[in-house]
Amino acid sequence: MERVRYRRLQWLFAVVLAALALLTWRLGEIQIEEHALYAAAKLSQNTVEVSLEPMPRGRILDRNLYDLTGRHTAFRVVIVPPLVQDHDLVVRGLAEILAVDEAEVRSRLDKAGILPYPVSRAQKVQILDYGWAGVAVLPVTLRYGPEPLAVHTVGHLGPYLPAHDGDLAVEGAAYETGALVGKAGIERMYEAELRGFHPGAVARVYLDARGKPLPGLGLVVETGKADDGRRDVRLTLDYHIQKIVEEIMDREVPSGAVVVLDIATGDVLALASRPSYHPLKVGAYLDSGVKDVFVNQALGLFQPGSIFKIAVAAAALEEGLVTPDSTFFCSGYRDRLVSCWLPEGHGEITFSQAFAESCNPVFARVALTLGSERLIAYAERLRLDQQALIGFDSAPDDRQDFGLIARPFNLANAGVGQGSVLLTPVQITALVAAIGREGVHIPPRLVSEVRHRNRAVTTFEAGRPERIMSAATARALAEMMALVTAEGQGIKAEVPGWGSAGKTSTAQTGGEGNHAWFSGYVPVAEPRYAITVLVRGGASGGETAAPVFRAIAERIMAEVPPPCLE
Secondary structure (H helix, E strand, C coil), rough: HHHHHHHHHHHHHHHHHHHHHHHHHHHHHHHCCCCHHHHHHHHHHHHECCCCCCCCCCCCEECCCECCCCCEEEEEEECCCCHHHHHHHHHHHHHHHHHHHHHHHHCCCCCCCCCCCCCCCHHHHHHHHHCCCCCEEEEEEEEECCCCCCHHHHEEEEEEEEHHHHHHCCCCECCCCEEEECCHHHHHHHHHHEEEEHHHHCEEEEEECCCEECCCCEEEEEEECCCCCCCEEEECHHHHHHHHHHHHHCCCCEEEEEEEEECCEEEEEEEEECCCCCCCCHHHHHHHHHHHHHCCCCHHCCCHHHHHHHHHHHHHCCCCCCCCCCCCECCHHCCCCCCCCCCCCCEEEEHCCCCCCCCCHHHHHHHHHCHHHHHHHHHHCCCCCCEECEEECCCCCCCCCCHHHHHHCCCCHCCCCCCCCCEEEHHHHHHHHHCCCCCCECCCCCCCEECCCCCCEEEEECCCCCCCCCHHHHHHHHHHHHHHHHHHCCHHCCCCCCCCCCEEEEEEEECEEEEEEEEEEEEECCCCCEEEEEECCCHHHHHHHHHHHHHHCCCCCCCHHCCCCC
């Protein structure tokens, strides 16, 4: 009996000890890990607080640590209602100084916050001269500037909706409905790393037990908040190259995409899509009805047209089915396989000339000689089935299916990049870059690291080089691509002083009009940049896309130093 009682006491002691251990662990967690959270909650009960960083998040940086969002500090009017004494006087005065409607100011004066109007230095002086209690002009950190870059890549924010954004919840840090979260691009993909919980600065009024402002303190600005765990995401994009690309696209490309790759590393230096939008005005664009405004067309699938002839030529050369000097006959629109863009035909023509002149009948015949099995195998060997970017692992679009080439009547059309063949501008650029490396493919990279306190905490290594064609085949293709810009359909893409090489394409899409393409590299000797231009609704690759390529390549070569490799 004594033994049974002793065992019961042992069990009871163990249970009590475990309970005490759990209680101690929980108290420690509250005191250490959740102290800031509870302290902030207590503080919020005894103060009126206005965040001077309305969107507390980590930065999205380019390769040289420029902020791509346009994050900046600007003066804004800060209102703290408990301190305001004469509402009507303040409303009239602010409306007059800021040149805005009185009703707008009045509607915002009922709750603490920031007036969303720019404040000039002269306006700041006027407002401060009045000395209104509860009204201040303070520097506010704004996430997006007037002209943010790479918005389709960076993404935008929007209110948290549990039904749509439940996957963003992170253990121990649940969102409140309506909180701003990443909705697209890097903002969404790296939400857990980017988001912050405490602004870097606040304007605060301390209250007494009755909820009245403590006399003598007034408005207090507090800065240097404790670290809240937010991270910065560093991309491989180059701010200056991205800016050049977007400036030219705004003039020349109403709809389409441009991709620039660093041939030495495989890093994406520019990724741009049009039409574009401003991340602070998402609602206005939703209501505008503009087609594809939120679609990153640089990552979208399109019929590549004659640019796919690069892959067909690579396969035929590797298999020894042709040489650059092999001869063919083009009979123009009368050709029984595929009609040529030149009605009367090219007549007898070499394979190199057919590539430079983008002769469809020749490449339809070469595709038939290759056969669907070999052409599919080479499309995969050339890594044209890889849609992911390093650091940006989005779900692949299953519309890309090279197996469709094997279906009846598809092979000839596939030989000229029509029908079932779909590629993204990034995939095309990666293939062109591989030719610039004499047949070595490097997977494109978009994100290089996640940073915290100015050091990397997560690193995305550059892609592993892999030979996808022989050096001899790559050199033959390079010579053929140089012929395109020297005397072929891409002559308007020739870059004076540097030279260039590439391929034109005019993909017919039916009701949407043509997709005009040019993809190539610059300079022609020791290639540095691979660039792809897609102009949706363009006249032709040679007339519409090639000049855009030249304009971009000229400015990059003239204005941007060679990328600094770490």
